[in-house]
Amino acid sequence: MKNITIILFLILATPIFSQYKNKMSQRPKVEVTGTVIDFDTKLPLEYATIVLTPLKGKKLTGGITDSKGNFSVEVPKGSYNISVEFISFKTKTFQNKILTANINLGVIPLKINAESLNEVEIIAEKSTVEIRLDKKIYNVGKDMTVKGGSASDVLDNVPSVSVDVEGNVSLRGNDNVRILVNGKPSGLVGLSGTDALRQLPADAIEKVEVITSPSARYEAEGTAGILNIVLRKGKALGFNGSVSANIGEPERYGASANLNYRTKKVNFFTYLGYNFRTSPGNAFTDMIVYDNLDAIDYYRNEKTDYNRERKGINSRFGIEYYLSENSSITGTFLYRNSDGEDIGTNYLDVLDNNLLLTESSIREELETEDDKTIEYNLNYTKDFNKSGHKLTFDFQYNESDETEFNFIDDNTTYPSFEQEADERITTTESNKELQIKGDYTLPIGENKQFEAGFNLNFEDLTSNYLVEDETIDNVTGEIISGVFANNTNLSNSLDFKQDIYAFYIQFGNKINKFSYLLGLRSETTERSIKLIDSNEEFNKKFTELFPTVNLGLELNDTESITLGYSRRLRRPRHFFLNPFESRTSETYIRRGNINLDPTYTSSFDLGYLKKWDKFTLNSSMYYQYSTNVFEMVQDEEYREIDGEETLVIIRTPINFGSQNRYGFEFTANYNPFKWWRISSSFNFFKSEMEGDYNGISYDNDDTSWFTRLTSRITLPGKIDWQTRGMYMAPFESALSKRKSMTSVNLAFSKDILKEKGTLALNVSDLFNSRKRRSDSFSDNTYSYGEFQYRERQISLNFTYRFNQKKKRERQGSYDNDGGDEMF
Structure with a gap:
């Protein structure tokens, strides 16, 4: 509730400080930007709160992040304490920041605050497919057609991927695709290949990443590209x-x-x-x-x-x-x-x-x-x-x-x-x-x-x-x-x-x-x-x-x-x-x-x-x-x-x-x-x-x-x-x-x-x-x-x-x- 209270405060406080509007608008301003992400998942946090508190004066200034985790806040030049907050996450604070020119705070990762979590995990209903610049991510949990099925059924529903009637996997029509589990080769897809995929239950899979132009950090095996099967791992308190x-x-x-x-x-x-x-x-x-x-x-x-x-x-x-x-x-x-x-x-x-x-x-x-x-x-x-x-x-x-x-x-x-x-x-x-x-x-x-x-x-x-x-x-x-x-x-x-x-x-x-x-x-x-x-x-x-x-x-x-x-x-x-x-x-x-x-x-x-x-x-x-x-x-x-x-x-x-x-x-x-x-x-x-x-x-x-x-x-x-x-x-x-x-x-x-x-x-x-x-x-x-x-x-x-x-x-x-x- 803390960041919600601050948002309400920012909205309700506007009329109180309106008398300073003309005076403040005449002071030179700078832009504070950055990106807020989840420390564990590296995904952007939408609606995270950014609060700038001046060291001199009482006027709070702030904003919230967009769907990409980005924020941009314009404030008068001066010295501020900057806090970045999101519900159930630890607050990130920048003390005594002297703002004399535009500044980018970079990527700000927030960690889960274990003490603020209760024993209820919030399960987000993700869509079946997320589109990224470097890859496509197929989220298994939302797809009803693979309930009770296998990894082979999951892969057959992934964009760019096809599975033939014998279970052979192809990416963009090319059957030389490298299949990883949690980013590494695994015995789950080792000896028997197609039979092994039929034995891995869909319920154990969180998502599948399709990587068609892998960077050097990935192994060079697989001329068609890489399919990375990510298994479920809970994190809730x-x-x-x-x-x-x-x-x-x-x-x-x-x-x-x-x-x-x-x-x-x-x-x-x-x-x-x-x-x-x-x-x-x-x-x-x-x-x-x-x-x-x-x-x-x-x-x-x-x-x-x-x-x-x-x-x-x-x-x-x-x-x-x-x-x-x-x-x-x-x-x-x-x-x-x-x-x-x-x-x-x-x-x-x-x-x-x-x-x-x-x-x-x-x-x-x-x-x-x-x-x-x-x-x-x-x-x-x-x-x-x-x-x-x-x-x-x-x-x-x-x-x-x-x-x-x-x-x-x-x-x-x-x-x-x-x-x-x-x-x-x-x-x-x-x-x-x-x-x-x-x-x-x-x-x-x-x-x-x-x-x-x-x-x-x-x-x-x-x-x-x-x-x-x-x-x-x-x-x-x-x-x-x-x-x-x-x-x-x-x-x-x-x-x-x-x-x-x-x-x-x-x-x-x-x-x-x-x-x-x-x-x-x-x-x-x-x-x-x-x-x-x-x-x-x-x-x-x-x-x-x-x-x-x-x-x-x-x-x-x-x-x-x-x-x-x-x-x-x-x-x-x-x-x-x-x-x-x-x-x-x-x-x-x-x-x-x-x-x-x-x-x-x-x-x-x-x-x-x-x-x-x-x-x-x-x-x-x-x-x-x-x-x-x-x-x-x-x-x-x-x-x-x-x-x-x-x-x-x-x-x-x-x-x-x-x-x-x-x-x-x-x-x-x-x-x-x-x-x-x-x-x-x-x-x-x-x-x-x-x-x-x-x-x-x-x-x-x-x-x-x-x-x-x-x-x-x-x-x-x-x-x-x-x-x-x-x-x-x-x-x-x-x-x-x-x-x-x-x-x-x-x-x-x-x-x-x-x-x-x-x-x-x-x-x-x-x-x-x-x-x-x-x-x-x-x-x-x-x-x-x-x-x-x-x-x-x-x-x-x-x-x-x-x-x-x-x-x-x-x-x-x-x-x-x-x-x-x-x-």
């Missing part, structure tokens, strides 16, 4: 939190709790969740095989039904200890354990060129999987007395273990029933990763800033692939049921080590309305691959420099332009390097390339931001030039399968040629009425590939685009209705053509129990249309296929908050552009 439960069809259920307890010196926070879900899916492929004269030889039609079950526990525990007012140490422990059972039943029909059935078979694959991840984090932060002067150290260690067992039962059903030898495949992967990171920030004067830091990353991964075939009696030719032998032609073991040593410096400056941030990063990579069975070892070491340039120009309070350049790379993961064959089927084989080198990309990004009263538009044009590109190429060969010569397709990655990518995108927020909000994003991109392999040209020129539209309407009875639609246009590569895809999500939400509880009904993929449909080509084949990983999902989610209270956001604050955070 006392004990508070929320619990959630969900149930759905196809069968799914889960429960989670976000808890927080804070004293003056210690903050405890935790997330604990359990989920069980089934994901029925389906696929089919119709293939035509041609002979050497390009005439149809035969038809091969496959249909697969998937029944998946997965359950898991996700937990995160953390302690933040405040060593002093300016320093703290935070430790977190993460544990995830999930297991699943998938059954895939494949029905195969082979027809001759007259469409007469010649062979049928059923191949059933039972897959069980067990994943475990343990992660330890330790962070030390020191804020020096000078605003923005900061030192941080991070230590992170994680272990991930994944065991996958596949049992394949293959039987011929036509023209006669024949039981084929069963097959067992066991894959075990163990990964250990250590990261040590330090960052130092030094403000120089009011508008300059120097940064330097290092990042050491050590990764050690072991992969074992065991293939066992059911034994066949050499005399009778009959299968010896239950007796398996190692298939040494396919089984293999690999040890992969990769150490990265990175250092960076960068310097930023703001000159009036123009800002620049220049950086240089060096990364040395040492890679070692050992084939354990043959005792062969392949080592590579390379050092590269990665310059970054980010420029910004504020044309006015509502309009700005940014220009960014960065050089980045794509290192091949271990599964791209493993030279042994791994099979998704007997006729479709994948093989790695142990000599694969990184891809290097130079990216340019030109952005334009414009704000109106009810409308915000953030648009950008981008261009990326990549060299040493590695892509999958396709070979064909005939192998004996079940006693017959059969065409087998082999895919492997190679480095070849170069690629140009350029495009245009925009994100828009529109608030036509208090009860209706609309947000949309659009991305248009073009890709040009040049390269040859084995005399085959892989030159490709393709154009595609995708768009999303989200509408949120408040219905009578304070029921929120949210609809999100997505359209992905057709796309063509050198080997395939992907057809368009459309999907719609629908959700309704209602606050109950005096706004302590929220009930949300969510329908994912309302029209059951989220399917990959594609045509594929090779020298001797043409095929058309459809794949649907997960069918339509309906879920009901309930959240209950205790010692928390909702606060409706202020009009217009949802599209804050963060224009002053140039660096």
Whole structure:
């Protein structure tokens, strides 16, 4: 109430001092300016109070900050005590300030005043998307369509990001995007990638940051850019939190709790969740095989039904200890354990060129999987007395273990029933990763800033692939049921080590309305691959420099332009390097390339931001030039399968040629009425590939685009209705053509129990249309296929908050552009 009282005092005191108006107006005046931010979140504080008390005289002068945290107060020359205040924050005071000329107090961070807080946390209802000059921020809490969902569902709703039906994440149509958790690589997205994202609950995520032109402080991995997943961590005083439960069809259920307890010196926070879900899916492929004269030889039609079950526990525990007012140490422990059972039943029909059935078979694959991840984090932060002067150290260690067992039962059903030898495949992967990171920030004067830091990353991964075939009696030719032998032609073991040593410096400056941030990063990579069975070892070491340039120009309070350049790379993961064959089927084989080198990309990004009263538009044009590109190429060969010569397709990655990518995108927020909000994003991109392999040209020129539209309407009875639609246009590569895809999500939400509880009904993929449909080509084949990983999902989610209270956001604050955070 203190700052409210001062505002009222300033208003009511005006008539009392009006007699001095003419006299004071004749004295020379100076302008006092600055920016007020939250010390913890670094976000601007709107409506903070600035009070100037003259050392001589009794007239108070003051003002309040705008939506960007900026203030400007004009006062007569003289000596003043200046105080900056905001409810529940500690007051910042400047004593005995002699004002003889215009002065900028710079960025003023205010810290939370723990003594003034009670045990009620105010939870702001942020909009789904915040637009900043350097990035876009997607706030998860406001999006009803991901309630009870996973991190994969969250990413699929983020501007500029698309997630295909198999869970592969792309940024601006480029699948080489670096995914971080709390600003660092994490075991949460380590070994299994897409499966790991499906296991991380949406309830554990606070926001996702989309960074398309990263500065030098970020690692150079990821030619498309960076997606930073920020996990929830409460800060309110006392004990508070929320619990959630969900149930759905196809069968799914889960429960989670976000808890927080804070004293003056210690903050405890935790997330604990359990989920069980089934994901029925389906696929089919119709293939035509041609002979050497390009005439149809035969038809091969496959249909697969998937029944998946997965359950898991996700937990995160953390302690933040405040060593002093300016320093703290935070430790977190993460544990995830999930297991699943998938059954895939494949029905195969082979027809001759007259469409007469010649062979049928059923191949059933039972897959069980067990994943475990343990992660330890330790962070030390020191804020020096000078605003923005900061030192941080991070230590992170994680272990991930994944065991996958596949049992394949293959039987011929036509023209006669024949039981084929069963097959067992066991894959075990163990990964250990250590990261040590330090960052130092030094403000120089009011508008300059120097940064330097290092990042050491050590990764050690072991992969074992065991293939066992059911034994066949050499005399009778009959299968010896239950007796398996190692298939040494396919089984293999690999040890992969990769150490990265990175250092960076960068310097930023703001000159009036123009800002620049220049950086240089060096990364040395040492890679070692050992084939354990043959005792062969392949080592590579390379050092590269990665310059970054980010420029910004504020044309006015509502309009700005940014220009960014960065050089980045794509290192091949271990599964791209493993030279042994791994099979998704007997006729479709994948093989790695142990000599694969990184891809290097130079990216340019030109952005334009414009704000109106009810409308915000953030648009950008981008261009990326990549060299040493590695892509999958396709070979064909005939192998004996079940006693017959059969065409087998082999895919492997190679480095070849170069690629140009350029495009245009925009994100828009529109608030036509208090009860209706609309947000949309659009991305248009073009890709040009040049390269040859084995005399085959892989030159490709393709154009595609995708768009999303989200509408949120408040219905009578304070029921929120949210609809999100997505359209992905057709796309063509050198080997395939992907057809368009459309999907719609629908959700309704209602606050109950005096706004302590929220009930949300969510329908994912309302029209059951989220399917990959594609045509594929090779020298001797043409095929058309459809794949649907997960069918339509309906879920009901309930959240209950205790010692928390909702606060409706202020009009217009949802599209804050963060224009002053140039660096």
